Amino acid sequence: MLELALKGGKKYYGWMTLLVVIVGIGFLLYLRQLDFGLGITGLSRDTSWGFYIANFTFLVGVAAGGVMVVLPYYLHDYKAFGKVTILGEFLAIASVLMCLTFILVDLGQPMRAFNVLLYPTLNSVLFWDAVVLNGYLFLNIIIGWNVLEAERNGVHYQPWLKPLIYLSIPWAISIHTVTAYLYCGLPGRGFWMTAILAPRFLSSAFAAGPALLILCCLIIRRVSSFDPGREQIQSLAKIVAYAICINVFFFLCEIFVAFYSQIPEHMDHIKYLFVGLHGHGAYVPWMWASFILMIVGIILTVIPTTRKNEGVLAVACVAIFLGTWIDKGLGMIAGGFTPSPLHEINEYIPSLQEVVIALGVWAMGFLVLTALFKIAVSVKEETRS
Amino acid sequence: MNNKALIVTGVVIFLLIVLFPFWYMRGKAAPPPEVELTPKAKAAQKCVRSTEYMRAEHMQLLDVWRDSVVRESKRIYVNPDGKEFNMSLSNTCLDCHSNKAEFCDRCHNYASVRPYCWSCHIENPKEKT
Amino acid sequence: MDSSRRRILQLLGISALALTTRPVLDAFAKEQQATGADVIIKEGDKVLKARQWAMVIDTRKLHSEAELEPLIEACHTIHNVPKLLNKNHEIKWLWGTHYHNAFPGKAARFIAEEVEQRPFLVLCNHCENPPCVRACPTKATWKRDNDGIVFMDFHRCIGCRFCMAACPFGARSFNYRDPRPFIQETNKKFPTRMKGVVEKCNFCAERLAVGQIPACVEVSKGALAFGDLYDPKSEVRELIRTHFTIRRKQTLGTEPCVYYIV
Known part of the structure; x- marks a missing residue:
């Protein structure tokens, strides 16, 4: 099928x-980073993770979001999604690839990456993250490829795939849960120390992933003769609407806990992000933009008339995608590290080179995504004619 | 099949690339390097283990040394003759073999291996900077 | 595809696998030889031992940054810690900070003026329950069972910096670039680090192995004490028994082993 x-x-x-x-x-x-070291980024002793890990975290969400078309089809027998499950699976493949690349790019000694497998450490969440991400990648490759091939040959997919498909559903939840556990189990990092972090990650994932999928469907309809379908897009939009509402609700829960309890360790990070702390506030405009984008997203996807207008829906999806990216990408990591454990503020601003390397990874992901979607769409066109 | 010409050219190019080292050297082997011993190493006569063993297995030995010192906090190596050594690349090995360029590098270059021990371990502990 | 071709490919694959396992097994066998029966690998005779090394810092005896300087200098010189000018790339094993930075949760609104001005020496706490060790995906940092030091294997560290996120004391530094050009005076007896690995205080494990106490303690003129936390007769226990001591972020349950007399 690759030739397609x-x-x-x-x-x-x-x-x-x-x-x-x-x-x-x-x-x-x-290559320059490899030669010089991670010093070409804006990272520091205080903010030791930044743009790369932020994008990694966000993309784990997009990958997990793919399950929102797989689950209704296979578990609830929602037939309409049968047409688009392959898009969800392929989106997951491309996203997980980007995640793994972001981790690799973030390593100080990437040549030693295999040490994670050579010396498996069960008490490290990062080890489990590597396990679940690779597992999810392989599951989606096997499932997506075989189901599509069967469709092309006009036969039912092999029966042994069924258990793998069922497995892939909780597995999608697991990848984002484990990713949240990277952060929320660390003592002394008040911003991340919240039991709601995994649910929060999942809710933003189920908004951002399907939002991107809707945008992809709209593009596919324009550039090919395959129509993912109006009903499908509308159902996805409802999923996005619920998920983004829950995401904002969870966020407000965090605000309540931090500011009603008035515990400085929990408040300071949020203050830093939204109003600035001790005169430092590089993220203030970004965080408000994110919040406004998500609110706009809620308004446009919850109200039926705007949701049903596909042009408006596209705007809403872009708003939600950007809003959750800023929230989970920029804010989540920078906010967690500032102020530092010694309560010092050393602001993290990504360097230009760091941003361009990250863009390169995104482009790699979209390259894979486009090729995969091209294959899927060609098969759909073929079988229809 | 009408791809015969294409396949043959492909195979020829493949063989040319794979056999590059052979035709580039025209069948002759590069001369093996001579390693030089410092007076101190010569005077000692015997390394931690026999010369043959060291020549073939020094990397395994160093690997064991590294893990013993760093991970098991055991720093003393007693060789089969009962002689004790402090397991340290910089302070023991390079104390005698203080001529890295003539001793280590020559062979490593010949074998085209680039161990990065010296990114951290300092070449010659006796020399003053 | 016809089945005989598939069969041949399978056979080729299996034989390739079989051929490649041999060198791997050989390599393991050779490592056995290096440690074989006629060779003994042991600890040195002078090694200092403890169940859990601990430090007591009498902050009353260290009044100014200038008085901390020799301690920091001693540590950073013998361990080849570079001096990087870019604050982002800074590497510190031992450094001085304010009371409210060392003890952010314990800073009262009004505090003895003299304490507010006094510098506090901070370093890796060699926690009894270290979160950095839990986080490391390769066992490149671990707690030594023979003396409780939280140690690092720079050969194994992949530079993921999970330990830095996990440490609530900001004790760890990362080599954002090659540190060598920034080491003023190289101690030839101790290795430097390379770019891309994390490092921190090692309680002078290399000195303990040859019967010496940590360098900072040695030059502290009695302001720092070092000893076994589980030996009731040790100097540190004596100080803890007779003085009121505090530890950094004790509520997090990491059980730091550096005690402060204020």
Whole structure:
């Protein structure tokens, strides 16, 4: 089926070339990082994780979000989603690939990455994160590929796939839960020390993932003869609406706990992000933008008339995607590290090189995503005709 | 099949690349390097283990030394002759072999291996900077 | 695909696997030889031992940054700790800070002026229940069973910095770039680090192994004491028994082993 990714028009090849160029630029800068060390980023002794890990965290969410089309189809027998499950699975593959690349890019000694497998450490959440992410990647490759191949050949997929499909559903939840556990089990980091962190991550994941999927469906409808379907998009939009509402609700819960209890360790990080602390407030405009984007997203997806207008829905999806990215990407990591354990403020601002390397990783992910979607769409077009 | 020409060219290019070291050297082998011993190493006559063993297995030995010192906090190595050594690359090995360029590097370059021990371990503990 | 071709490919794959296992097994066998029966690997005779090393810092005896300087200097020089000018890339094993930074939860609104001005020496606490060790995915940092030191294997560290996020004391530093050009005077007896690994205070394990106490304690003129926390007769226990001591962020349950007399 891979050959389907090679047959495309001028626009398709133009887009792919653009992505390859961005990947190339990012890779060249990465070589520089490899040579110099992580000092080319804005990271510091106090903020030891930054833009890379932030994007990793966000993309684990997007990957987990793919399950929102798989679950209704296989568990609730919601037939309409049968048409788009493959898109959810392929989105998961591309996202997990980006996640793994972001982790690799963030390592100080990437050549030693295999030490994680050579010396498996069961008490380390990072070990489990590597296990669940790779597991999820393989599950989705096996399931997505075989189901699509069966569809192309006009047969029912192999029966042994069924248990794997069922397994992939809780597995999707697990990847984001384990990722949240990376943060929320650390003593002395008040911002992350909240039992609601995994649920919060999942709620933003189930908003951002399907929002991206809706955007993909709208694009696919424009550039191909395969229509993912109006009902499908509307159902996804309802999922996004619920998830983003829950996400904002969870966030408000955090605000209540921190500010009613008045415990400085918990308040200070939120203050730093939203109003600034001791004169430092680089993230204030970003955090308010994120909050406003999410509120706009709620309004546009909850009200039926705006949700049903696909143009408006697209705007809402972009707003939600950006809003959750700022919230979980920028805010979650920088906010957790500032103020530092010694209550010092040393602001983290990503460096330009760091941002370009991250863009390169995103471009790599979208390259894979486009190729996979191209294959899926070509198969759909083929079987229809 | 009408791809015969393509396949043959492909195979030829593949062979050319794979056999590069052979045709580049025209069948001759590069001469093996001579390692030089410092007067101190010569005077000692015997290394931690026999010369043959050290020549072939020093990397395994160093690996064991490293893990013993760092991970098991055991620092003394007693060789089969009953002689004791402080297991330290910088302070024991390079104390005698204080000529890294003529001793370590020559062979490593010949074998095209690039151990990065010296990114951290200091080359010659006796020399003043 | 016809089945005979598939069969041949399978056979080729299996034989390739079988061929590659041999060198791996050989490598293991050779490592056995290095430790074989006729060779003994042991501790030195002079090694200082304890169930859990601990430190008591009498902050009353250290009045100013200038008085901390020789201690920090001693530590950083013998361990080849670089002096980086960019604050982001800074590496510190032992440093001085204010009371309200060392004890953020314990800073009262009004506090003895003299304490507010006094510098507090901070370093890795070698916790009895260290969160950094829980976090490390490769066992590159672990708690030694023979003396309780939270140790690091710079050979194994992959530079993921999970330990830095896990440490509630900010005790760990990361090599954001090659540290070598920034080491003013190299101690030839101790290795430097390379870029991309985490480092921190090691309670001078290399000195304890040859019967010496940690360098900072040695030059502290009695302001720092070092000893076994579980030996009731040790100097540190004596000080803890006879003085009121506090520890950093005790409520987190990490059981720090550095005690402060205020």
